[in-house]
Amino acid sequence: MxxxxxxxxxxxxxxxxxxxxxxxxxxxxxxxxxxxxxxxxxxxxxxxxxxxxxxxxxxxxxxxxxxxxxxxxxxxxxxxxxxxxxxxxxxxxxxxxxxxxxxxxxxxxxxxxxxxxxxxxxxxxxxxxxxxxxxxxxxxxxxxxxxxxxxxxxxxxxxxxxxxxxxxxxxxxxxxxxxxxxxxxxxxxxxxxxxxxxEHTPVKHCDKPFGRNEKNIPYAVHFFEGHNLLVEGQLHDEKGRRIGHLADKSGVFVGNLIDKIRKNQGDLVDIDHEFLEDAEVAVIAYGTVARSAKRAVRIAREKGIKAGLIKINIVWPFPEEQLKELAATIRTVIVPEMNMGKYCLEIQRCLKQSNVISVPKLGGIIHQPTELLHIIENETGERGR
Amino acid sequence: MNPLIERYIKKDSLPYIFCAGCGNGIILNAAIHAIDELGVKEDTACVSGIGCSSWIPPYLNMDVMHTIHGRAIAFAEGLKLSRPEKNIIVFTGDGDCLAIGGNHLLHAANRNINITVILVNNFIYGMTGGQKSPTTPPGSKTKTSPFGAFDDPIDGCGIAMSAGATYCARWTVAHPNQLKKAIKEGIMHNGFSLIEVLSQCPVQAGKSVFQERDPWGMMEAIKSQTIPYKSWIPDKPAGKIPIGTFKEDNSRQEYTDKIRKLKEQLRGMQKETV
The missing domain is CATH 3.40.50.970 (Thiamin diphosphate (ThDP)-binding fold, Pyr/PP domains)
Known part of the structure; x- marks a missing residue:
C-alpha cells in the first residue's frame, strides 16, 4: 500500500x-x-x-x-x-x-x-x-x-x-x-x-506464498516471518515447489509472470505530451533525447509548424494502446534515438497508419535540436519557405 | 516416523530427487540434527546453487533460497548483510563452489562473513551426467575427459583457508557424527566457515572415478583414501586426502560486526540524513 x-x-x-x-x-x-x-x-x-x-x-x-x-x-x-x-x-x-x-x-x-x-x-x-x-x-x-x-x-x-x-x-x-x-x-x-x-505489510499464516491476488501478483512476504518460504529458480507452484518437469503447470506459471505485467499495463502508462491537439508531425522520444526533441518541437511551434511531442517515461511494457490513441491523427512520426533505431521498430509496428521515420544516432552523442528541427521542417514542407 | 522428519521436511514435496545410494541423504540428516540440537531452526535460512547438492535444502521446512549456478554464496552474503542476526547455511557442490562460483568463495572467506558453507564434494558433475569437475582425480575417464582427466584437482579447504576462512573442516559421509559436530561448530562460529564433505555418487562417479558402483563400497573407498589430521599441513601424503577440523580461529573480526561497529561510531558522530 x-x-x-x-x-x-x-x-x-x-x-x-x-x-x-x-x-x-x-x-x-x-x-x-x-x-x-x-x-x-x-x-x-x-x-x-x-x-x-x-x-x-x-x-x-x-x-x-x-x-x-x-x-x-x-x-x-x-x-x-x-x-x-x-x-x-x-x-x-x-x-x-x-x-x-x-x-x-x-x-x-x-x-x-x-x-x-x-x-x-x-x-x-x-x-x-x-x-x-x-x-x-x-x-x-x-x-x-x-x-x-x-x-x-x-x-x-x-x-x-x-x-x-x-x-x-x-x-x-x-x-x-x-x-x-x-x-x-x-x-x-x-x-x-x-x-x-x-510499504511492506507483513502477511500472516501464508500457506501459499506464491499464490496470486486478483491482479495476478503474489504476496509480499520475506524470510524470517515464519512462512518457511522456498524461493525457487526452477518454475514452481504457489508453494514454491518445482514444476519444471510438468509442461501444463510450467506454461501457466510463465503465463502468470507475463500477464501480471501485460494485463496491468494500464497501470504502467507514463507518457508526457504537448501540442498534440492539431499536430501533423510528432517526435516520439524517451530518455535524454526527449530533451532535444522538446526543444526542436518548441522551436517548430514558434515558427508556426504544427509539431507535437510524445515523451515516453515507462518504456517497457510498451504503451501500445495509449500510443495508438495519442498518435491517431498524426501523419508523420519522428523517432530519434541514440542507437541504430531500435525502439522505432516497436513504434512502426504499432502506428501502421503513420509515416514513422527513424533518426538513429551512433557514436555516443545526443541529437542536436536543430537536427531534429530540420527533419520536422522537411516533413512538413516548411523548410526554406 | 522420526519426529525430525515431521518437523524439518515438507512432506508434500517428497520424494527427494536423489538417486538411490546418493550421499546427500546422510548430509541432510547431519545438517538437520545439527540445526535441531542447536535449536536454531527459526533463525536460520538455507541458500543453495545448482547441482545435486543444491537440492538438499529445497525440501526443508525452513526459509530456503535455491538460486543460480555458482552464486549461492553471493545471495547468502546479501541475505546475511540484510539480517546479520540470522544464521545462513549454504549448500553447494564441487562444481558450484570451486568452478563457476570460485570467486565468491574467495571473497566471502576474505571478508570473514558469518556464513556456514557445506561443500559437498562428489568428485563429478552428477546432475549433467558425469563430466569432469574441479575435484575429479587425475586419470579419471569421465564424459569430458575420455582420455583421463589431466587437470590437477582443486583443494577447496586449502583455498578457503588461504583466502581467510576462519573455520574449516573436512569429513566424509562415512563420518556422520563428526560431520554433524562440524556443522554445529560452523553454525556457532562467528565468521566464515567451510565444511567439505566427501560424498559418493554411485551413478556417475561410481562409473568414472571409483570403478565401484556400490554405495557402501564407495563410502569405504572414500574413507580409505582419507587420513585424519589434527591441523592443516599443506604437504599431504600422495594419494591421501586429509580429514578433520583444520582451523578454528576467533581472532579475526567478522564482517557484519565490522559494519555494525562502524555504524555505531558514525551514529555517534552524525545525525541521520533522512
Missing part, C-alpha cells in the same frame, strides 16, 4: 543525476545496495557507500563482481530490505542471469543501468540508448519487464522512487534505464516535502 512519508532534507538542490538517483533510493526506503564500480554509474555506488551506512537499518556491499552484486541485492530483498544495484553496459550484461532469477522468483529489486556506448567495452564515457532491448529481454526465457527512462536530474529522482514502488507493487525487478548524459549532468531539482512509498 502507498504511504505518504516526509522527506527531511527536501527543497531545491543542485545535484548530479547519479546523486539524485542515489538520494531518491534512500528516500524510497532502499536499505541495501551492492555494486561494482563502472563508468558512468560509479557515483551511485560512491554516494550510497556513505549514505547507507549512515542509515540505522542500512547496509552496503562493494561486491567482487557485477554478478555477485546482483545476487546480493536479491538475497537482501528476501531478508526484508529494499535493495538496489547500479551498473552500465558490460555490468548489465553480467547481471542478466541473476536478473532473470529475480523475475522468476518475483523479487522486487531496482537495477539502474546508466547506459554507455557498446558493444563490448565500447565507449565508457559516452552516452547511448543501445541497451533498450537488453533492458526488455536481456535474460533468457520468456517474461515482461518494467523499465523507466529518465530525461533529467529531476526524473532521475522521481523515477527512482517510482521504480521502487512499481517493483514492490508488481513483485518484479524494475530497470531504471538512464544514460551517461542524465547520469553525469548537474541540474537544479526540487526534492518534495512528501513522497508516496510502497
Amino acid at each position: 502507498l504511504k505518504k512519508i516526509d522527506v527531511m532534507n527536501h527543497g531545491e538542490k543542485v545535484l548530479q543525476g547519479n546523486e539524485a538517483c542515489a538520494e531518491a533510493a534512500i528516500h524510497a526506503g532502499c536499505r541495501f545496495f551492492a555494486g561494482y564500480p563502472i563508468t558512468p554509474s560509479t557515483e551511485i555506488i560512491e554516494y550510497l557507500s556513505e549514505a547507507l551506512l549512515l542509515q540505522e537499518e542500512g547496509s552496503f556491499l562493494q561486491a567482487e563482481d557485477e554478478i555477485s552484486a546482483m545476487c546480493a541485492v536479491i538475497g537482501a530483498r528476501w531478508g526484508g530490505k529494499k535493495s538496489m544495484t547500479a551498473t552500465s553496459g558490460p555490468g548489465f550484461t553480467l547481471k542478466q542471469e541473476a536478473l532473470g532469477y529475480a523475475v522468476e522468483t518475483e523479487t522486487p529489486v531496482v537495477v539502474v543501468n546508466v547506459q554507455r556506448g557498446g558493444p563490448a567495452t565500447g565507449q565508457p564515457t559516452f552516452s547511448s540508448q543501445q541497451d533498450i532491448y537488453q533492458a526488455k529481454y536481456g535474460s533468457h526465457g520468456d517474461y515482461e519487464m518494467i523499465c523507466l527512462a529518465p530525461a533529467s536530474v529531476q526524473e532521475m529522482y522521481d523515477f527512482t522512487v517510482k521504480a521502487f514502488n512499481l517493483a514492490e507493487r508488481f513483485r518484479t525487478p524494475v530497470i531504471l534505464l538512464a544514460d551517461e548524459i542524465v547520469g553525469h549532468m548537474r541540474e537544479k531539482i526540487q526534492i518534495p516535502e512528501q513522497i508516496a512509498v510502497e
